[in-house]
Amino acid sequence: MTYIIAEPCIDVKDTACVDVCPVDCIHPTKSETEEFERENKLYIDPEECIDCGACEPVCPVEAIFEEAAVPDKWKHFIQIDANWFRGRKG
Ligand code: SF4
Ligand code: SF4
Numbered sequence: 001m002t003y004i005i006a007e008p009c010i011d012v013k014d015t016a017c018v019d020v021c022p023v024d025c026i027h028p029t030k031s032e033t034e035e036f037e038r039e040n041k042l043y044i045d046p047e048e049c050i051d052c053g054a055c056e057p058v059c060p061v062e063a064i065f066e067e068a069a070v071p072d073k074w075k076h077f078i079q080i081d082a083n084w085f086r087g088r089k090g
Contacts, residue, residue, distance in 0.1 A: 001067050002046035003055060004081055006074035008063035009041040017042065017055035017064060025049050027088075043084040 005017070005026075013036075018026045025048035028035035044055075044064075056064045065071070067078060 001051050002049040002081075003044050003051065003053070004065050004067055004070050004074075004077050005042050005044055006063050006065060006070060006077045007041075008061035009059070011040055012061050012063070013040070013042060014060060015042070016058045016060060020054045020058050022052060022054065023048055023050055026055065027085075043081045045085045046082050047085070 015030055018024075018029050025045040026042055027045065028039055028042065030036055041063075046067075051066070053066070056066070065074075070078060
């Protein structure tokens with residue numbers, strides 16, 4: 001299991017979630033400047049996420065869901081987050 005960042009994050013990207021993640025699996029961070037400017041949302045690495053749930057309540061736009069709880073209309077973000085890291089790791 002993992003947590004997922006869905007549509008509400010798009011163009012918000014305030015990074016509150018990054019600050020609370022104990023395993024630093026949410027990217028890009030603000031210090032990853034090039035990627036941060038290029039991407040319109042943040043992503044959670046499904047291979048690194050430990051399912052602690054700390055990120056979910058701090059998101060001001062309720063963009064974060066446990067994988068099993070992602071609303072139907074945003075289910076495609078499960079694949080979007082996973083694919084982003086796959087591409088990033090090469
Ligand atoms: S659930 Fe925990 S480990 Fe996973 S992204 Fe959120 S804060 Fe990080
Ligand atoms: S806290 Fe929510 S809106 Fe802010 S970057 Fe994280 S997922 Fe996006």
